[in-house]
Amino acid sequence: MKDDKKRTFIKLTLAGAGAAALGTVAYMNRDKLNLLDRQYLAQAQTNYSDVPDDPNRHWGFMIDLSKCDGCENLEPFEGDPTGEKPRCTAACRLSHHYMYADPPQYWINVYELKENPIGSPFFFPKPCQNCQDAPCQRVCPTGATFSRQDGTVLINHDICIGCRICMAACPYETRFFWYNDPAEDNATVPEDMVYSPEFPVPHTHGTVIKCDLCIHKVYKGQLPHCVTACPQGAIYFGDINEDAMANGREIVPLKQSLDQFGGYRYKEEEGTETSCFYLPPHLEAASGDSSTLQVRISGRGDTKTVKIEAFHDSGDPIKYGVVRIFRESAFGKACIAEGATDIHGEFVTDLNLLNTDSIEVILQESQTSVGKKVVQYVK
Amino acid sequence: MSNKLQQIEDTIVHPITSTTRNFYFLVLGLLIPIGIGLYGWIVQLRDGLGVTGLSHRIFWGIYISNFIFFIGISYSGTLISAVLRLTNSGWRTPLTRMAEAITVIGIAVGFSMILIDMGRPDRVFLVPVASRLQSPLFWDMLSVSTYLMGSLIYFLLPMIPDMAIMRDRYANVGGLRYRIYRFLSMGWKGTETQKHYMERGISIMSLILIPIAVMCHTVIAFIFAMTWRVGWHSTIFGPYFVVAAIFSGTAAIIVAMAVIRWVYGFQEYITVKHFKNLGMILFVLLALYFYFTVTEYFTTAYRAAVPDMELMTALLFESYAVYFWTFMIFGMIIPGLMIMWVGFRYDDERAVNMLFVASLLVVIGMWIKRYIIIVPALARPFVEQEWTLYNPSWVEVWITLAGFAGFILIFALIVKFFPILSIWELQEEEEHRIEAEKNLYNKYKEKYNTIEPAKPLDPDT
Ligand code: SF4
Ligand code: SF4
Ligand code: SF4
Numbered sequence: 001m002k003d004d005k006k007r008t009f010i011k012l013t014l015a016g017a018g019a020a021a022l023g024t025v026a027y028m029n030r031d032k033l034n035l036l037d038r039q040y041l042a043q044a045q046t047n048y049s050d051v052p053d054d055p056n057r058h059w060g061f062m063i064d065l066s067k068c069d070g071c072e073n074l075e076p077f078e079g080d081p082t083g084e085k086p087r088c089t090a091a092c093r094l095s096h097h098y099m100y101a102d103p104p105q106y107w108i109n110v111y112e113l114k115e116n117p118i119g120s121p122f123f124f125p126k127p128c129q130n131c132q133d134a135p136c137q138r139v140c141p142t143g144a145t146f147s148r149q150d151g152t153v154l155i156n157h158d159i160c161i162g163c164r165i166c167m168a169a170c171p172y173e174t175r176f177f178w179y180n181d182p183a184e185d186n187a188t189v190p191e192d193m194v195y196s197p198e199f200p201v202p203h204t205h206g207t208v209i210k211c212d213l214c215i216h217k218v219y220k221g222q223l224p225h226c227v228t229a230c231p232q233g234a235i236y237f238g239d240i241n242e243d244a245m246a247n248g249r250e251i252v253p254l255k256q257s258l259d260q261f262g263g264y265r266y267k268e269e270e271g272t273e274t275s276c277f278y279l280p281p282h283l284e285a286a287s288g289d290s291s292t293l294q295v296r297i298s299g300r301g302d303t304k305t306v307k308i309e310a311f312h313d314s315g316d317p318i319k320y321g322v323v324r325i326f327r328e329s330a331f332g333k334a335c336i337a338e339g340a341t342d343i344h345g346e347f348v349t350d351l352n353l354l355n356t357d358s359i360e361v362i363l364q365e366s367q368t369s370v371g372k373k374v375v376q377y378v379k
Numbered sequence: 380m381s382n383k384l385q386q387i388e389d390t391i392v393h394p395i396t397s398t399t400r401n402f403y404f405l406v407l408g409l410l411i412p413i414g415i416g417l418y419g420w421i422v423q424l425r426d427g428l429g430v431t432g433l434s435h436r437i438f439w440g441i442y443i444s445n446f447i448f449f450i451g452i453s454y455s456g457t458l459i460s461a462v463l464r465l466t467n468s469g470w471r472t473p474l475t476r477m478a479e480a481i482t483v484i485g486i487a488v489g490f491s492m493i494l495i496d497m498g499r500p501d502r503v504f505l506v507p508v509a510s511r512l513q514s515p516l517f518w519d520m521l522s523v524s525t526y527l528m529g530s531l532i533y534f535l536l537p538m539i540p541d542m543a544i545m546r547d548r549y550a551n552v553g554g555l556r557y558r559i560y561r562f563l564s565m566g567w568k569g570t571e572t573q574k575h576y577m578e579r580g581i582s583i584m585s586l587i588l589i590p591i592a593v594m595c596h597t598v599i600a601f602i603f604a605m606t607w608r609v610g611w612h613s614t615i616f617g618p619y620f621v622v623a624a625i626f627s628g629t630a631a632i633i634v635a636m637a638v639i640r641w642v643y644g645f646q647e648y649i650t651v652k653h654f655k656n657l658g659m660i661l662f663v664l665l666a667l668y669f670y671f672t673v674t675e676y677f678t679t680a681y682r683a684a685v686p687d688m689e690l691m692t693a694l695l696f697e698s699y700a701v702y703f704w705t706f707m708i709f710g711m712i713i714p715g716l717m718i719m720w721v722g723f724r725y726d727d728e729r730a731v732n733m734l735f736v737a738s739l740l741v742v743i744g745m746w747i748k749r750y751i752i753i754v755p756a757l758a759r760p761f762v763e764q765e766w767t768l769y770n771p772s773w774v775e776v777w778i779t780l781a782g783f784a785g786f787i788l789i790f791a792l793i794v795k796f797f798p799i800l801s802i803w804e805l806q807e808e809e810e811h812r813i814e815a816e817k818n819l820y821n822k823y824k825e826k827y828n829t830i831e832p833a834k835p836l837d838p839d840t
Contacts, residue, residue, distance in 0.1 A: 012483075012531070015487050015527065015531070016527075016528065016531050018524075019524040019525075019527045019528045019531075102429060103429075103434050103435055105435065109762075111762060111763055111764070112764075113764070114764075126762060135606070135607055138513050138514070139513075139514050139515060139516070139605070139606070140511065140514055141505075141506045141509065141511055141514040141516035141517045141520075142502075142505040142506060142508075142509045142511065143509050143511055159502065159505055159509070160498075160499065160502075161497055161498065161499045161500075161502045161503060161505055161506065162428075162497050162498015162499045162502075163496075163497055163498070163516055164438045164439065164498070165514070165515070165516050165602065165606075167435075167438045168438070168439070168602075168603070168606040168608060168611075168757075169605075169606045169607060170607070171607040171761070172761075172762060173435075173436065173761045173762050173763070175435075176435050177428070177433075177435060177438055177498065178427065178498070179427055179428050179429035179431075179433065179434075180426070180427050180429040181426060181427050181429075205427055205498075206427060206428065206497075206498030206499045207498055207499065208498070270607060
């Protein structure tokens, strides 16, 4: 009985003392906000003198969704225990030494999305969106998640307590947690590697991790691993302030690409000010006038049936192409019908035509004209 | 001291001075799940949180449900003791001590659940060190620790006179137990000044504790409401959580009261009237919580935004429907009907039995409710198309059981070492009663000098 009593007493005293200490420490530190993370940062940055921090830079992605094919027609990446195909994910895993993470982590993940019931599904690669008003950073209780001066959001694993509230806050599901001990992965890390948030290996058990935007590479003028690994060149990376995005094959202007293809940022409505721009899936404007467009007009009297059949050179029907029919008359040219081809590349409509009229049919796929034909109706 | 007063003291002190064999069995029985839970925690510390059923998408599970649940349970003390003390409700006297004990234990167990959930509990001191005011978690820790301290003071302060009684009883036994009582009685002699200051202290603490408690649970709600998640980001989450907490806390105190009453035969002090009064409060809270639940789900369902509807469908009709309807039917509707039945029908022991069952159902239902607040909101795909699955592992299950066992164990130990009913308050009440009767007797005596009233009610002879 005596021991039990002692225990209760000790428990109560300890709980009280602990709570008092917590409260006091919190109060005493109220004017030294973020003291700790600054120290660590300074330390981390001296370790990595080749990762400068330039406030004039703003790193970000541009991802062309029409190019990404999810690496569907490739074999699974060799050596990746998950047996997944996307090369960006695999390259990131390999270079950041987290191949064996369990459950597997996806610093860049490729989803197959379908936005509406009619459109076709498309692949959607998603790295950290590098929010400029980052929810993850806002909620972090220790300042482990921080923004560099160049706007890059990183995690300092030396002070992360693994509370995972940042995972709750991130609207993009780009944060992962070291559930298992990363020993197996850390064994693949070179001996002399010194940890820094800019290149967060070796990994720390019980902490949260995410895409680091390969900031350790980009300041050396190199592209992130996922960018160079993409066989389709779908991922572009660059300095948003410079308006230039590169995928390792070409350098394209960001603004113009956005304007041309209707680029957007994912979940713009969240107000997170991300640095990752997506070009929506659009069909490539390659075939031009070479596709075949057949126009047949039949019927008697004023009402004629116009049937249009459209094929690519390959023989595939041109699905959902926009058809516009213009009538040439003495008064000029006017659009008299508009519609879209069906999945067989066909479009049929009834029109009022005079025998002397000639009609012009224009077929568009996306924004590009792929076919044009003028037909004179002869009885 | 009158016999009656002495009798109060003796009955209440009895559980402390004599220990039955059943008590040891209880402690032993509770130590088993605690032992397994501790082992589970060691395994988890060694191998990482990978031993749980958590994943990258469902990263908070039953640890967090437990955390909210236990902090919620702790509301019993705040409500019963502080609110009823402030409103000067006479009938609360025998309940306060128990409620205050539950509060302290609830917060302590709840707090340990956050530590267990953390990936790096060894670094928890960084939260106060960094003191990032913009983080809900910082406020969470601040408010929970303040709440713990406050309720600990509030538990110990009204116990000072009782500790003095215990000190005097153990004066000739001596030993550690005597020293503890002497320390906790803080030199209490029962003088008027001491009484005055203690009562001042108690009123100030009950005034402070109510807002702290409300803030504490609001901040916990904000951890969820301030994220970008469907099902969590709701404006009513603060009050919703506070009402949930008071609701489950009241149910918990009814359960504890009934058990203590049966085990130690306190029928004389904890009467059916106490249960019926608490039952009434519980019913009001149940209605309030029902109202909040309907408001929350109905507005969401009517507007029917796609992400909201995905969650609602899973909750009401699909994968989580079992949990939801269990909570709705067995945690709300049936207990509600039972309390109503008691209110209209029963005035004897059956009222106690029925309220006990109803409250137990409410407590279980509220745990389930916490679970379906946390898990489905995380399981719903945020970017992906597939729902994530979550099955708690043995480690999580046993740590949860250990949490419950620990809660009961600490409560049992408190009953063993501290008078679970407030002796001095009950005695004071008794004194007032005797005083009043004496006055009445004298009044009658003056008025009808010659007639002797039927029987003097004064037992002080
Ligand atoms: S898990 Fe780490 S990075 Fe995330 S909020 Fe907690 S301390 Fe910050
Ligand atoms: S995408 Fe998520 S992890 Fe990345 S910066 Fe934004 S909120 Fe943080
Ligand atoms: S930028 Fe670097 S860290 Fe981020 S997904 Fe690509 S390879 Fe991984």
